Amino acid sequence: MKNIMLRQIIIILLLCGLPGLTQAADLIADKSFGDDNEIIVTFSQAVDMEAAINPANYTVYEEPDPDIRLSVEAVSVADDLMSASLRFREPLNTSQPHVVAIANLSPDPEVVTTFTVAKPYIGYLLGILVSALLINNFVFTKYLGLCVFFGTSKRKDTAKGMGFTFTIVIVVSAIMSWFFYQFILKPFDLNFLQIVIFIGLVSLTVQAVDTILRKVNPDLFNAFGVYLVLVIANCVIIAVPLILADNEYNFFETFMLSLGAGGGFLLALYLMSSVRERIELANVPPTFKGVPIAFIVAGQFALAFLGFSGMQLF
Amino acid sequence: MATDKSNIQLITNGILNENPIFRLVLSMCPAVGISTTVMNGIMLGVAVLFVQVFSSVTISIFKNVIHPRIRIPTYTLTIATWVTVIDLLLAAYLPEAYGKMGIFVKLIVAFAIITMRLEMFACKESVQASFWDGIGMGLGFMFGMMAIGFVRELLGMGTLLGYDILGFQPLLFFVLHCAGFFVVGLMMAFFNYVEIIYKKTKQGA
Amino acid sequence: MKDIFTIIIRLTLACIMAGLVMGTTYIFTSNAKKHNEHVNEQKAMYGLLGYGPANQAPDSMVLHAFYRYIVSHDDLLHLGYLVPLQDKGFSFVTIDLDGNFVAARQVDITGKEAIEEEARHQAIAAVLDEEATIRYADKTIVATNDGRRQAYLLPGAFPGFKTFIHVMLALDPHFTVLGLEVMEHEEDPGLGGEIEKDYFKNQFTGKPYEVLKHLDVTKTPLPDDYRRALEADRTGMSADDVRVIQEQYKDKDIYALTGATISSRAVTNGAKAIVKKFAYRLGILDKVLAQENIAVPF
Secondary structure (H helix, E strand, O other), X not given: OHHHHHHHHHHHHHHHHHHHHOXXXXXXXXXXXXXXXXXXXXXXXXXXXXXXXXXXXXXXXXXXXXXXXXXXXXXEEOOOOOEEEEEEOOOOOOXXXXXXXXXXXXXXXXXXXXXXXXXXXXHHHHHHHHHHHHHOOOOOOOOOOHHXXXXXXXXXXXXXXXXXXXXXXXXHHHHHHHHHHHHHHOOOOOHHHHHHHHHHHHHHHHHHHHHHHHHXXXXXXXXXXXXXXXXXXXXXXXXXXXXXXXXXXXXXXXXXXXXXXXXXXXXXXXXXXXXXXXXXXXXXXHHHOOHHHHHHHHHHHHHHHHOXXXXXXX | OXXXXXXXHHHHHHHHHOOOOOOOOOOXXXXXXXXXXXXXXXXXXXXXXXXXXXXXXXXXXXXXXXOHHHHHHHHHHHHHHHHHHHHHHHHHHOHHHHHHHOOHHHHHHHOHXXXXXXXXXXXXXXXXXXXXXXXXXXXXXXXXXXXXXXXXXXXXXXXXXXXXXXXXXXXXXXXXXXXXXXXXXXXXXXXXXXXXXXXXXXXXX | OOHHHHHHHHHHHHHHHHXXXXXXXXXHHHHHHHHHHHHHHHHHHHHHOOOOOOOOOOOOEEEEEEEEEEEEEOOEEEEEEEEEOOOOOEEEEEEEOOOOEEEEEEEXXXXXXXXXXXXXXXXXXXXXXXXXXXXXXXXXXXXXXOOEEEEEEEEEEEEOOOOEEEEEEEEOOOOOEEEEEEEEOOOOOOOHHHHHOHHHHHHHOOOOHHHHHXXXXXXXXXXXXXXXXXXXXXXXXXXXXXXXXXXHOOOOOEEOOOOOHHHHXXXXXXXXXXXXXXXXXXXXXXXXXXXXOOOOOO
């Protein structure tokens, strides 16, 4: 169920995100980073061999440093004259968008074909999601939301209930916080009110979800209602808006971060509750019974999650 | 309804019987996250003490004016206000320490311990009792943080408050973030052990 | 239902009171914050130049800051430098991407006001064409002693393992590194967080520009004698011995931190990029300033 929803969201995002990114000069059909010192350009029609193969016709720079040209060492053009590969002397910093300008390529000699090469944006978005989910899991690597984490991870059912409720509330409240931050706090220089506004929005979301759920689906409310109160005592819910304000995330990035944070919390709760259900049957020394052994287990999970650090998918 | 406990009892209650970290198991995030040194513990402890005392007193002063139906929003607003104040103060006057604590100062706003004390104590008791209770809870939190920081700094870096004590680094592991879980868990187990022994000797006597 | 008005009034009052408390604190702390940030930055700068409380900088030592902007106008990109002038005020010098002089405009701003980004922005925008937009890029501080250049201080930031690492680099007039200071970072304590320790950041000290250009990270363990020299503050090694060892390791790569190769590499590559770009740009700026007879105090 969750998987299908997730996939749909990703597809919608793909559709929204891509058209804005593929705009380029008409002559350029596609462009991407190849090896770590290579840019590959695909043309929409066959181009002039002479112009395309001459490195002097190319000007390439990183977007923030327009004055520092990257030296193109060699250009190799495919036999069908439809694509070219630019080799650079030094590895490219692919986290920055690169601007490429090609002179004398189009029939009109005045026109310089200019386009930007960047990593696919969707990969970046998924990177944020995976990072919040695993690499920077809020519970096991950022150590937030522990009170609620230890309180509700005794049973699998509780864990699932809490995790789902939390994910819904955090996505809604983070998106609202983003709007408030971008359109009220930032323009009016009210950044010092961040804490009050964000916690207020969280309370509002919790209250709204509570009321709506009670009216629309009483069964669901009976199942998840109790966790709503606990959501507000969870630091993650206030940490996410603070992080997105700090990093100046845009709307999609905000959505991904909050989804990752919620999903990560659900994952952590589920893993932990599975272990704790078994621990109850085990013979634990009396001094370690209850919370202390839960802490030790959480520490082992945290060690395991340390292994995700440095992972780079996109 | 006034509490029959004296000021001293209110303070020791916060530090020992109802220690927020080891007894009530609340506000665990900073206890694991930034308790790598004693200094961090003291700094965050001071911030929590400030917020707890000022919020308790504020609520206690206005307890008769607060409408029961908007009790929780008022608490949240009060805490958020004082957190903002301490956040601004620390950022302005102690930028280095503030940088180390990072996001945790702002997160005091979501600490269950503060809301809980307002709900259970400050909204019923006199201003004076609330003040001392706030001090006790704040100190309890601070001592908890310092104790964890003490173990982690000494075993992880061989220093205390930045001064070289052991002259070598025993186990880097204790400075890593995830070790916070182990240290807190082991310390809780230790306190449980002490309690069990204590009860046994009492029964025996 | 009749409660609703009292609730609204009381909640409004509570909000107003909270707003008053926060507003007052903000007004009082914002100036102190700016001041302290400035003082800390100055302290770090003098620290990198080897001055401290025990060893005060001479009075003839002056720090001059100039600021780089990217000006875009009608699809054309220019670089703009806000440089202080010898006699008074500032000049906004625009240079095209090929390094040719475009224009110099007198900017009405004092040195004190220029510290604030907002004030700077407004003053520059006032002298430019209306359609032109400017974007702040970075600043450079030139330390002069009796009017002669002593060092360049370059604040910069680059992505580390977790978030951005903010550093300050000090270079001598031949772009040899005088020192590196980590101003702000959020790397893991015990692992990447060690970048702020002497035995890592002091490795950059004394690296000449030619070495720095091709600097890389090596995973071999840090030799003991080098480590003692790097931690001279703690081990009490004499300055002469330190210089000898520094000379010996001058051409070597940076020894990576154990368990934090990514952070080590980030700092190395970050510092390398900052210095390379700076050296290139300073050459052009100096040429233009000399060509146009713009008298600057550095």
